[in-house]
Amino acid sequence: MTTTAEQMRAWTGPTILTYGFRPFFFGAALWAALAMALWVPMLSGHLTLPSSFDPVSWHVHEFLYGYLGAVIAGFLLTAVPNWTGRLPIVGWRLGLLALLWLAGRAAIAVSALLPAGVAAAVDLAFPVVLAFVIGREIVVGRNWRNLIVLAMLAVFALGNALFHWDSAQGEYAAQGYGLRLGLAAGLMMIAVIGGRIIPSFTRNWLVRRGPGRLPAPPMQTFDKLALLALLGALLLWVAGPAWLLTGGALALAGVLHALRLARWAGNRTLSEPLVLVLHAGYGFLPLGALALATESFLPGVFGTAAAQHLWMVGAIGLMTLAVMTRATLGHTGQALSAGAGTVAIYLFLGLAVLSRLAAGFWPGEASLFHTLSGLAWVAAFGGFAAVYGRLLLRLPPAKRI
Numbered sequence: 001m002t003t004t005a006e007q008m009r010a011w012t013g014p015t016i017l018t019y020g021f022r023p024f025f026f027g028a029a030l031w032a033a034l035a036m037a038l039w040v041p042m043l044s045g046h047l048t049l050p051s052s053f054d055p056v057s058w059h060v061h062e063f064l065y066g067y068l069g070a071v072i073a074g075f076l077l078t079a080v081p082n083w084t085g086r087l088p089i090v091g092w093r094l095g096l097l098a099l100l101w102l103a104g105r106a107a108i109a110v111s112a113l114l115p116a117g118v119a120a121a122v123d124l125a126f127p128v129v130l131a132f133v134i135g136r137e138i139v140v141g142r143n144w145r146n147l148i149v150l151a152m153l154a155v156f157a158l159g160n161a162l163f164h165w166d167s168a169q170g171e172y173a174a175q176g177y178g179l180r181l182g183l184a185a186g187l188m189m190i191a192v193i194g195g196r197i198i199p200s201f202t203r204n205w206l207v208r209r210g211p212g213r214l215p216a217p218p219m220q221t222f223d224k225l226a227l228l229a230l231l232g233a234l235l236l237w238v239a240g241p242a243w244l245l246t247g248g249a250l251a252l253a254g255v256l257h258a259l260r261l262a263r264w265a266g267n268r269t270l271s272e273p274l275v276l277v278l279h280a281g282y283g284f285l286p287l288g289a290l291a292l293a294t295e296s297f298l299p300g301v302f303g304t305a306a307a308q309h310l311w312m313v314g315a316i317g318l319m320t321l322a323v324m325t326r327a328t329l330g331h332t333g334q335a336l337s338a339g340a341g342t343v344a345i346y347l348f349l350g351l352a353v354l355s356r357l358a359a360g361f362w363p364g365e366a367s368l369f370h371t372l373s374g375l376a377w378v379a380a381f382g383g384f385a386a387v388y389g390r391l392l393l394r395l396p397p398a399k400r401i
Contacts, residue, residue, distance in 0.1 A: 015394045018090055020077020021331060023098040025324045026392040028070035031105060032381035035062045040374040044367070052111040052119065057163075057173040063312065064182050065160045066105055069127060071320045072153065072189070073101065076134050078327060084141025089133065097133070100126045120164040127157035148192060156185040177238065184234035187311060190285060190319050191230055191257070195223055198278045199264045201326070205275050205336075206268055216263040226256040233289065241304075247296025254289035261286065273338040274329075277322040277346050284314030284353070306360025313377070314353045321349055324384065332391045341387040348380035 016022045039059045041047035051058050077097075081088040089097070104123035111119030135150050137143075163178025173179060199215035206214055216222075233249035240246055266279030291307035325342055329335070338346070355373035359366040 013091060014095075016392060017092070017094045019088060019331060020094060021074040021324075021327050022392045023094065024070045024074030024077070024101070025328060026385060026389060027098060027101065028067050028074065028320075029324070029381045029385040029388075031062070031070065032067045033378045033385065035059070035066065036374050036377045036381075040371060043370060043374075050110050050112040051108060053108065053167055053173065057167060058108065060174045060179055061108065061163055062105065064179065064186065064316075065123070065127075065163065066108070068186055068316060068320065069130075069156075069160075070101055071324065072156070072186075073097070073126075073130050075193075075323060075327070076130070076149070076153070078331065080134055080137045080141075080143075080146070083146055084137050084143045086137055086141050097126075097129065100129060116168075120161075120168075124157070124161055124164070127153070127160055131157055149189070152185050152189050152192070156182055156189075159183075159185055180238040180241065183308075183311060183316075184238050186316055187234060187285060188227075188231065190282065190315055191227055194278070194282050194285075194319060195219065195227070195260070197323075198282060201278060202264055202266065202269060202275055205272060206265065209268075212268060213265050215265045222263070223260060226253070226260045229253045229256050230285075230289075237292070241292075242296065244296060247293045250289045250296070251293035254286040254293060257286040257289070258283075273343050273346060274322075274326055274336060277318065277338075278326075280346075280350075281315060281319030281322045284310050284318060288315055302357070303360035303363070306357050309356045310353070313349075313356055313373070317377070317380075318346070318349050318353070321345065321380065321384065325388065328388050328391055334391065341383065345380045345383040345387065348376045348383060352376035352380060 016026065038047060038049070039055075042049070042055045042059070048055075049058060053061060077089055077094070080086075104126050107114065107119040107122040131150065131153050134153060138146055138150055159178050159180075159182030161178070162181055163173050163176065166173040166176035166178050196218050199218045202215045206212065229249070230253040233246070233253040236243065236246040236249050261279060261282055264279065266276065269275040269279065288307065288311035291302050291310050292304070294301050295304050295307050325338070325345075326336065352373045355369045355376060359369035359373070362369070
């Protein structure tokens with residue numbers, strides 16, 4: 001049977017096509033930085049794209065379904081072979097999948113110049129093909145445990161389709177069902193997959209540090225109850241974000257997931273940012289839920305958009321950056337430790353979250369805080385591309401195979 005190493009040796013093309021995380025993590029980082037660099041002048045009215053989406057909806061869509069879609073692809077195309085024991089997709093097949101994602105970004109940017117429905121079809125082709133590829137690997141590998149991941153990916157793709165539908169119907173897609181469904185799917189992925197990897201990675205690191213409290217084992221009864229509470233709260237939020245029942249459900253989910261996080265011994269990881277950042281990223285999931293719950297009962301405290309950004313910039317932005325840095329280091333044979341450059345990009349993203357939240361607290365200074373948040377975001381993801389690009393674009397000399 002051909003091994004992964006043998007398959008990679010047989011590939012004589014660009015190194016970036018030797019594993020799924022390489023093109024998609026690098027592409028996601030570049031797109032995150034470029035899209036935000038475009039959004040800042042769009043927000044101030046100094047730039048207009050020929051997109052059929054209004055500017056805010058373009059910004060939201062390209063973060064959620066553009067950036068996050070690429071990170072999900074990179075993660076799953078790397079993780080699923082480990083889950084199933086099957087070979088990863090490499091070479092031109094991987095390259096074509098990356099080009100399909102890139103075509104979606106281009107089509108959305110110029111969708112006003114295209115016939116109706118063309119941009120949506122091009123954009124939706126990527127998540128549909130990705131779901132087919134991942135589904136085939138899980139089914140053929142009989143990895144039934146991870147069918148839940150395929151289900152969440154399918155819901156994520158459905159959210160993208162609804163986003164396009166909302167826009168086509170003249171609705172404000174940036175606050176429509178498509179946005180909420182896709183964001184809910186992304187948060188459930190963080191809750192499920194993060195609930196596996198955070199305690200596992202933390203335990204592995206702490207065991208080498210000597211005796212002391214270790215994380216609770218993953219997926220215990222409490223974890224399952226917390227996940228069910230979050231699922232119920234998110235379903236209510238998708239259906240009726242302003243309902244008081246939704247606020248109560250979000251508050252319960254926020255408390256349960258804060259307690260879940262506390263069970264993972266994150267306080268013992270302060271000396272290793274590569275592990276600590278996983279806990280920090282997950283922490284924004286309950287914080288976002290509690291902030292939105294507060295908005296349900298006391299409107300205007302945070303502002304709905306600012307509270308929602310705790311999920312989008314905090315939970316999704318920081319957690320994906322944490323996974324991208326760790327996975328890149330691990331899969332390229334580097335030490336699992338954060339250097340100065342890695343710490344800097346984490347701090348920049350933290351600044352982006354805090355600045356965006358500050359815009360909700362001080363609306364009179366919103367323009368300043370929006371700009372600061374955008375610049376910090378560009379620094380974080382541009383920094384990732386600069387610091388990790390050499391690992392993603394070529395094999396380190398000691399690991400050439």
